[in-house]
Amino acid sequence: xxxxxxxxxxxxxxxxxxxxxxxxxxxxxxxxxxxxxxxxxxxxxxxxxxxxxxxxxxxxxxxxxxxxxxxxxxxxxxxxxxxxxxxxxxxxxxxxxxxxxxxxxxxxxxxxxxxxxxxxxxxxxxxxxxxxxxxxxxxxxxxxxxxxxxxxxxxxxxxxxxxxxxxxxxxxxxxxxxxxxxxxxxxxxxxxxxxxxxxxxxxxxxxxxxxxxxxxxxxxxxxxxxxxxxxxxxxxxxxxxxxxxxxxxxxxxxxxxxxxxxxxxxxxxxxxxxxxxxxxxxxxxxxxxxxxxxxxxxxxxxxxxxxxxxxxxxxxxxxxxxxxxxxxxxxxxxxxxxxxxxxxxxxxxxxxxxxxxxxxxxxxxxxxxxxxxxxxxxxxxxxxxxxx
Numbered sequence: 001x002x003x004x005x006x007x008x009x010x011x012x013x014x015x016x017x018x019x020x021x022x023x024x025x026x027x028x029x030x031x032x033x034x035x036x037x038x039x040x041x042x043x044x045x046x047x048x049x050x051x052x053x054x055x056x057x058x059x060x061x062x063x064x065x066x067x068x069x070x071x072x073x074x075x076x077x078x079x080x081x082x083x084x085x086x087x088x089x090x091x092x093x094x095x096x097x098x099x100x101x102x103x104x105x106x107x108x109x110x111x112x113x114x115x116x117x118x119x120x121x122x123x124x125x126x127x128x129x130x131x132x133x134x135x136x137x138x139x140x141x142x143x144x145x146x147x148x149x150x151x152x153x154x155x156x157x158x159x160x161x162x163x164x165x166x167x168x169x170x171x172x173x174x175x176x177x178x179x180x181x182x183x184x185x186x187x188x189x190x191x192x193x194x195x196x197x198x199x200x201x202x203x204x205x206x207x208x209x210x211x212x213x214x215x216x217x218x219x220x221x222x223x224x225x226x227x228x229x230x231x232x233x234x235x236x237x238x239x240x241x242x243x244x245x246x247x248x249x250x251x252x253x254x255x256x257x258x259x260x261x262x263x264x265x266x267x268x269x270x271x272x273x274x275x276x277x278x279x280x281x282x283x284x285x286x287x288x289x290x291x292x293x294x295x296x297x298x299x300x301x302x303x304x305x306x307x308x309x310x311x312x313x314x315x316x317x318x319x320x321x322x323x324x325x326x327x328x329x330x331x332x333x334x335x336x337x338x339x340x341x342x343x344x345x346x347x348x349x350x351x352x353x354x355x356x357x358x359x360x361x362x363x364x365x366x367x368x369x370x371x372x373x374x375x376x377x378x379x380x381x382x383x384x385x386x387x388x
Contacts, residue, residue, distance in 0.1 A: 007131050014123060015351045019335060023345035029371075029379050030345040031299075034171070034317060036370040040237040041284075047276040051269035061268035063260050065093025065244065068275035073244045076278045080203075081214050083222065089249035092256050093271060095263045097201045097230035097243040100255070101165070102128045103262055104197045104226050104245055107254030109134045113162035118148060120172055120352030120361070122199065125165050134162070138354040143364070144311045144322070146173035150184055157188050163195045166215060169202040172349055172366040173320050174313020176210040186218045195251065196225040201233050201243075202316040204285055207293050210314035216247065223248045226255060231274045233317075234288070236370075242266060242274045292317055292369070298376035299369035306342075306383035317370040320349065324363040326386065331361050338365075342382045 016033050023030045039045070051057050064070065067087070074087040085091060094100035101124060109115060111133035117125055119138050129136045139156045141148055166185065168177040177185075189196055196215055203212045216225040226247040232238035245255050299319060303310060308321040327334045331348030339345050346365040353361050369376060 008127075010130075011127055015332075015347060019339075019345055019347060022336065022339050026339050026343060028339045028343045028345040029375055029382065031367045031369070031371065031379065032345045032347045034233075034368045034370055035238050036236045037375060038236060038372050040235055040240075041277075044235055044237070044273055044277045047273035048269055051272040054269075057268045057272060059268065061093075061265045061271055063265045064256060065091060065266070066268065066271045066275065069093055069242075069244070069271040069278075072275040072278040073246055077214075077227075077246060081217050083214060083217050085246045086249055090252050091244060091246045092252055092259050093266055094228075094243045094245060094259060095266045096232060096241040097199065097228050098124050099241075099259070099262060100228040100230075100243045100245040101125065101197060101199060102131075103255045103258040104228065105129060105132050105134070105163070106262075107256070107258035108195055108197070108226070108251065109162050112160070114158065114160040116153075116156050116161060116164040116194075117354075118166065118170075119354060119357055120349050121165070122167060122171055123351055126354070135160075136354070137161070138357060140353075140357050140360055141170070141173060141175065143320070143360070144309075146170065146175040146311065146320070147181070153185070154188060157192045157194065159192070161192050161194050163197055164189060165197045165199065167199040168215075169200075169205060169210075169212060169315025171202065171316050172318050172347070172352055174311075174316045174318055176206055176212060176314040179213055182213060182215045182218060186215060186221050189224060190220055194224070196221065198225055198227045200227055201230045203229055204234055204288060205292055205317060206289070206315040207296060208314065212315065224251070226251050231277065235274070235277050237274075240267070240270050240274070242270055295369045295371070295373065295376060298373060299367060299379070302376065302380035302383050303367065305380055306386050317368055319367045319369065320364050321346075321367055322363055323365055331363070331365055334365055342385050344379055344382050 019032045070087040070091040073091045074085040077083040077085045105128045113134045114137045216222045230243035310321040335348045346367045349361045
């Protein structure tokens with residue numbers, strides 16, 4: 001008799017574990033996992049310290065989140081997107097965005113429902129859908145500019161469709177969905193009475209002329225959208241695991257009911273620090289974007305030196321690079337080759353695709369530039385070794 005439940009039997013070790021171990025063995029510079037190698041801004045860290053010392057925040061937080069953080073989330077939505085959110089009934093604080101997505105799926109999707117997933121996708125989406133006994137329906141984003149085919153997307157909708165998971169800015173491709181693309185998705189959701197689970201954790205990481213537009217801000221969409229975001233990317237605090245879900249109270253009620261039996265509540269003092277952080281002045285957000293624009297350019301320079309091709313990402317801190325001019329093997333083989341020959345680690349995107357579309361990962365690898373400038377300069381030097 002198997003000791004592992006069938007609902008998780010197909011979930012193997014993530015590719016991140018394998019690549020991290022291989023990178024350690026070869027002392028490689030790791031551009032695989034989207035985890036900054038620099039610290040959270042000191043004023044935000046100090047806010048946690050002060051909250052810890054206050055002495056009354058070391059027990060359970062309210063299950064939905066602290067009043068200060070829920071208000072800060074609502075204020076942030078109004079400040080940047082002119083979206084009105086009820087801080088009492090329209091916000092739930094979760095253990096990172098990953099739990100927020102899981103709670104949204106469990107709370108809003110029934111067994112047998114279909115959930116549309118744009119691929120490549122963040123690797124928790126499909127296991128979440130399967131654990132909810134729902135059915136993922138896949139629609140590919142096509143390289144090199146990572147856009148969906150409108151006919152393919154329309155064909156994915158049916159009477160069985162309950163939800164669409166939309167990630168913009170998009171991990172791993174760096175694509176920022178345009179108003180035209182979002183409006184097309186919105187029209188289909190209105191036509192088929194479908195809910196959107198909007199993963200917007202990279203909402204403030206856009207470059208150049210690209211602008212993040214929440215689909216919840218489009219006409220008729222707030223009532224059918226739950227928006228998920230997180231402090232991890234925005235404040236370089238991935239280890240704090242403070243996320244949130246906001247939307248119309250009728251939808252958030254489903255998220256709340258699931259959340260209370262997943263984690264119940266999340267770390268109390270840290271919520272107060274993130275409430276402080278979300279209220280930082282606009283200068284913080286502008287400097288944050290500029291910081292990453294410069295890091296993006298450093299990685300682009302390194303990839304150019306290696307002869308890797310790519311579409312310049314409009315958002316996130318990832319670049320999907322085409323290695324086919326440099327290496328003839330699979331994405332996993334290329335990743336191992338790069339670690340062993342150049343001492344640089346990246347992620348093969350195979351696990352971001354369904355089996356039917358896994359061939360679309362061929363020729364591509366994902367590189368993260370949420371790293372120190374020093375490391376990115378070292379990456380440049382190491383990638384030059386490929387031509388020696």
